[in-house]
Structures are given as C-alpha cells and as structure tokens.
Amino acid sequence: MKSKWLKAAIDIDRPVLIFLFFFPWSIWFIYRTSFTIDDIRYFCLLDDAMISMAYAKNLVNGYGLNWARFGEPVEGFTTPLWTFLMIPVNALPVGLNYKSLFIQIFSMILLALNILMIRELMVTHFGFGTKRYWFPAAALTASYYPLNFWAFQGMETGLQVLLVTLSVYLAFNVIEKRSSPITLLSLFAVAYLVRMDMLLLVLVILGFIAYQPGFIHVNKRSWLIGFTIFGMTIVSYSIFRWIYFHELLPNTYYLKLTGVPLEIRALRGLYVFVNIFFLPISIPLLLIIAGTIPLVRIRPKLGLPLLIIGICFGYSIYVGGDVWEYTNVGANRFVTVAMPMLFVLFNALLNQGLSYLDQSKKPSLSRDRAVIISVSLVFSLFFNGFFLSRWGLEAEFKKLTVIQHPTYIAGLRRIISKSMELQAWLQPASIVATVWAGIPAYFTDFRMVDLLGYNEKTIAGMNALLPEDFRNYWPGHRKSDSPYILAKYKPDFFFFVKDDFGTDDLLRSRGYKYEDEIRGWLKGSG
Structure with missing residues (x-):
C-alpha cells in the first residue's frame, strides 16, 4: 500500500506530485503572512484587498456598501464579485484578526482548481500525436511565485486566472462543438463581474472563435441566449451602479485613467514592464514566443494563448503598470494572470518536440519523463528569477522558500x-x-x-x-x-x-x- 502511494506521488501522469508540494508551500506562505500584536495572531491582506474587506464588513454592520461609513457611497472597488464574496466571510462569528485567513484559504482552493484545469486544457487541446503531457504547464503554474503571492495576499488574481483558463478551455470546446456557447458566455458574465477590464479577454476569445472556419454555421439560438445572459449581466450591474453609486463607471476608473496623460502612463508602464518583469525572464519567454509563432499556422489553437498573453502585457503597459512594481515580487497582477497561458505554450512546444523525437528515435517513456522533469525544473527556476534577477540568487531563494516574511x-x-x-x-x-x-x-x-x-x-x-x-x-x-x-x-x-x-x-x-x-x-x- 505504501509503495503504491509513493508511486502515485512521483508519477508525472497524476497531479499528486504537484499538490504534494503546492499545498504545504501554500499553507506555509499563508502562515508567514501572519504576525502577532500583543500576543494575538493576525491574518491580513494587502491594503488594496482590505478596501474590499472594509466594504463587506460595513455592509454586514449595516452601513451598506459605504467605505467611509458616512456620506454618499462611492464604488471604490474594481472587483464587484470578489468584494461580494467577502460578505459571507465577514458575517462569520470570528474575530477580525482571523477573517482574512478565510479569503487566503479560498484563494488556495481557486489556485488548485486552476492547476487541475491547466491539466485538462493540455490533455484535451494541446496534445500532439501520442504526446499529451501536461506536467510542465501545471508545475510551472503551481510554482509561479507572483501568481501565488497576489492570490494569497487577497487580490482577485486566483479567481481571475481560473476564469482565464476556463475561458480558453471552453472556447476550444465551443469551436469543436463539444459544449454550448451559453456556458462560455455565462462564464464571461462572471468574468465581467470580477473585473470590468476582463472584457478585453472576452473580445479576444470571441474574435478568435469568429475567425475559425465554419463559424457562420454554429447554433445561432445558443449564441443568442448566451449573449442575452452576458448582456443582461452588464446592463443589470450598470443599473445597480447608477442607482447606488450614481456613476457610469467605477471610481477607480476615474482615479487611474483620467487626469493622467497617456504618454506618462505608457512610458512608465513600458519601463516597469521591461525592467521589472521582462528582463529577468527574457530568455525563456522569448524562446517560447519564437517557437510558437511559426507553429500557429499548422496548430491554430496556439494562437489563442498567444493573443491573451499579448493583450495582458499590452494592458499592463497602457495603464502604467501597478503601484507595487519596485519590489522583488517579479510581476504585477495584470501580467501574472496571463503567465499560465505562456506555460501552456511551453508545454505544447515540448509535446511537439518529443513527438518529433519519436520519429527519429525509438519512443521512450523514461526519456520523456527525464526531459519533462528536468526542463520543468529549470524553467520554473528561471521564471521565478533565480538566474537574471536584479535582487540576487540569495534573495530569490529566501523569497521562494518564504524564509523571510513576504513583501509588505x-x-x-x-x-x-x-x-x-x-x-x-x-x-x-x-x-x-x-x-x-x-x-x-x-x-x-x-x-x-x-x-x-x-x-x-x-x-x-x-x-x-x-x-x-x-x-x-x-x-x-x-x-x-x-x-x-x-x-x-x-x-x-x-x-x-x-x-x-x-x-x-x-x-x-x-x-x-x-x-x-x-x-x-x-x-x-x-
């Protein structure tokens, strides 16, 4: 029995190996974000995430969705659904010092579900020939520090990245007529409620689907129902926003995207994108992009992750990046949610390469496993800043092992x-x-x-x-x-x-x- 469990744990065809590391590391990370004040342990999210927690707490306490607790309410959150999910947490009969822990645990569950969906996406849509390996994409996603950091610090990143992966998976299923457009468009409605700027993801995916041959022959009734659900969600929340907050857009839109020249935002966004995010991971990132582009014509599915990566990178530059750039986290929230799609492309290229290798040499499962594990390890270290980070190897090691308390x-x-x-x-x-x-x-x-x-x-x-x-x-x-x-x-x-x-x-x-x-x-x- 013991040997059977051990075999399953080290089998790259099963997710046990990944979760054997992911869950203990996640629990350790969450614990390291806590601290004591007067012998009382506190769990706390980043200050921006605590804004949403304050809205939820105030609603539970009878102030409505009013951060200030007096005067006219203002929509000071960019993530309506994420804020609303915090309401039942704040209704729990536990102290304020523990309530953030429930959000962190929920984020851990979302990240775990995303790992499983990455696995399903790879097996279903990115296998080449007999090569349907998924371990590299799932392992890189599970070990990617910036994604885990933002999620465990209470940002909506864990939910957002799961929606991205689900959207890509369902988009391919719709193209292949495996699922109804109603499901996909309902998911888009959820994505809109998480962050309004996820409409960019919606447009990219719908454009990709519309470009596919035979699109005009799809089930028009299903698309009509789906678009009705999606449109009614947008209209309903817009009406709620107007009635409750007396605004057409969130207050954070006016704060960040008005009164600031575009060139200032774009220059700052490009600067931090290149120097903080791109340069430390430039070698593997460019290798993956360069390897993918020539294959898009014969493997059209590769185009969708590539488009999502491009739109997320471009959006980060457009808005000027994020405020927490000059730290050793490694990537801001906007680019982080696209990184699993980069890992999917990397895995797809690896499957393609191993498939070609079988044509010139005798197929070997042990060789494949050795290549997969070694390459996954090297790329994971690269994407986590171990080789070209401006902070140095020692700092990156302490960050990833959480020997030191996380930033902030x-x-x-x-x-x-x-x-x-x-x-x-x-x-x-x-x-x-x-x-x-x-x-x-x-x-x-x-x-x-x-x-x-x-x-x-x-x-x-x-x-x-x-x-x-x-x-x-x-x-x-x-x-x-x-x-x-x-x-x-x-x-x-x-x-x-x-x-x-x-x-x-x-x-x-x-x-x-x-x-x-x-x-x-x-x-x-x-």
Whole structure:
C-alpha cells in the first residue's frame, strides 16, 4: 500500500506530485503572512484587498456598501464579485484578526482548481500525436511565485486566472462543438463581474472563435441566449451602479485613467514592464514566443494563448503598470494572470518536440519523463528569477522558500498596530483622513476620508500631480487635495501622512500637530 502511494506521488501522469508540494508551500506562505500584536495572531491582506474587506464588513454592520461609513457611497472597488464574496466571510462569528485567513484559504482552493484545469486544457487541446503531457504547464503554474503571492495576499488574481483558463478551455470546446456557447458566455458574465477590464479577454476569445472556419454555421439560438445572459449581466450591474453609486463607471476608473496623460502612463508602464518583469525572464519567454509563432499556422489553437498573453502585457503597459512594481515580487497582477497561458505554450512546444523525437528515435517513456522533469525544473527556476534577477540568487531563494516574511508584511503589521492605538486617542465617531484606505477602515470604526481618491469622487476626477520623472509616477497615488479635504470633511486626524504632497505646513497652520507615536496629524493639539 505504501509503495503504491509513493508511486502515485512521483508519477508525472497524476497531479499528486504537484499538490504534494503546492499545498504545504501554500499553507506555509499563508502562515508567514501572519504576525502577532500583543500576543494575538493576525491574518491580513494587502491594503488594496482590505478596501474590499472594509466594504463587506460595513455592509454586514449595516452601513451598506459605504467605505467611509458616512456620506454618499462611492464604488471604490474594481472587483464587484470578489468584494461580494467577502460578505459571507465577514458575517462569520470570528474575530477580525482571523477573517482574512478565510479569503487566503479560498484563494488556495481557486489556485488548485486552476492547476487541475491547466491539466485538462493540455490533455484535451494541446496534445500532439501520442504526446499529451501536461506536467510542465501545471508545475510551472503551481510554482509561479507572483501568481501565488497576489492570490494569497487577497487580490482577485486566483479567481481571475481560473476564469482565464476556463475561458480558453471552453472556447476550444465551443469551436469543436463539444459544449454550448451559453456556458462560455455565462462564464464571461462572471468574468465581467470580477473585473470590468476582463472584457478585453472576452473580445479576444470571441474574435478568435469568429475567425475559425465554419463559424457562420454554429447554433445561432445558443449564441443568442448566451449573449442575452452576458448582456443582461452588464446592463443589470450598470443599473445597480447608477442607482447606488450614481456613476457610469467605477471610481477607480476615474482615479487611474483620467487626469493622467497617456504618454506618462505608457512610458512608465513600458519601463516597469521591461525592467521589472521582462528582463529577468527574457530568455525563456522569448524562446517560447519564437517557437510558437511559426507553429500557429499548422496548430491554430496556439494562437489563442498567444493573443491573451499579448493583450495582458499590452494592458499592463497602457495603464502604467501597478503601484507595487519596485519590489522583488517579479510581476504585477495584470501580467501574472496571463503567465499560465505562456506555460501552456511551453508545454505544447515540448509535446511537439518529443513527438518529433519519436520519429527519429525509438519512443521512450523514461526519456520523456527525464526531459519533462528536468526542463520543468529549470524553467520554473528561471521564471521565478533565480538566474537574471536584479535582487540576487540569495534573495530569490529566501523569497521562494518564504524564509523571510513576504513583501509588505512588516508594513501591514505596523499599520494595524497604529490603527488600534489610534482608538485610544480619538472618539469613536471621529473623522480620520488616510492614505492607507484598507487596513485602518477595516480594523477601526472611525468615519473615513480617502486622501488619494480611491473612495472619494472629487479627488478621483482631478488631474494627477505628475512627477518630473515618469518612472516616479505611481498609478492611483498621484491625486490629492488637502485644502479640499480640510474644507469639506474637517478631519480630526490625518493618519500616516508626513509631508505627503506638501501638507506639513498647511496642517500646522490649521492647528494640527504631528504625533509620531500614532503616525499622523491630530487636530487641536498644536
């Protein structure tokens, strides 16, 4: 019995080997994102993810979908479905310090399901001849640090990447008449609710399907029903947004894509794409792309993952990248969700190569397995920055093994600690203005004001305060107007604000005093 289990665990034809590493590593990573404050263990997501958690918590507590807990509600989240999934978590009878753990566990399940779907995609649609190996694509997806990082830190990435893989799988099934377009278009409706910008994925896949021979002879009734479901989803949520938030688009759209010249966004997006993401993995990435393009004509299915990779890379450049670029994570959220499709192409090329090898040499299962395991290991190390990373081999090793706490964890602990200390300084109904929109809003019950405009319409619609060097442009963090905030809200405290946008002299002149112990400006203490 023991030997049978061991054989299954090391068999590359079964997913046991991958999950034998994925689940323990994931649990270890999640644990390493936690910390103790006054002997109490806290699990916490990235501050942006905690914005969604704050909306969910406030809804459960009777404030509605209102981050600020007073005034007119603002749609300060970009991920409606992900935010709504946090509502039942926040209704659980457990402390705030543990609720983020449930989101992390849910993300782990989503990532595991994506690994299984990568396996199914490879076996069903990317086998060549007798070669239907799937292990390389699944192993690279399971071990890709940026994907796991963003998912376990509470971002919607785990759900988003699963939807990408499912969409590609179903698109091929629709083309081959294995499944109904209704299923695919219903999935697109879900994708839209996760992130509105996933409409780009929808357009790419629909365009790919429409380009296929024989498309005009498809079941028009099924397509009509599917498009009705998809369209009604968009219309229904748009009506809800207009009635509830009085806007046509999310507030984050105005914050990040208005008031900023396109050339600034594009230059910064291209800079971080090349220097932070591309250069460390340029060799395997270019090899895969160069190997795929000549085969697209004879293997048309390769074209769809290639298009998805291109649209995600281009979108990242267009929006200016992400705010958390200058760290050792390795890839931002926008490019990360496309990487499993790159791993699918790599696996497909490997299947093609092994198929050609059988034509010149005697087929050998042991040779195939040796090639698959060794190449998968080398490429996994490459894609995780072990060879060309600017941070060095030692730093990348500590990152991947999680010997050190993941990036941002020390900062999250400090913000939670200071948020709780703040409650001893202020009255419960105090108004707190902050540049950290997630954690303070979640772990306190103050009325909140967002200094950077994520949850403030007027600031979101302003022109950005642009730096002299486009490399110092931080998407979503270059709009602020302290005089406007002072006049409209009259905050009792400015939290974690120290000379941001030249506010020191202004706040001092209005009777505020900087309190280093709680990291901010207290009204009336000057």
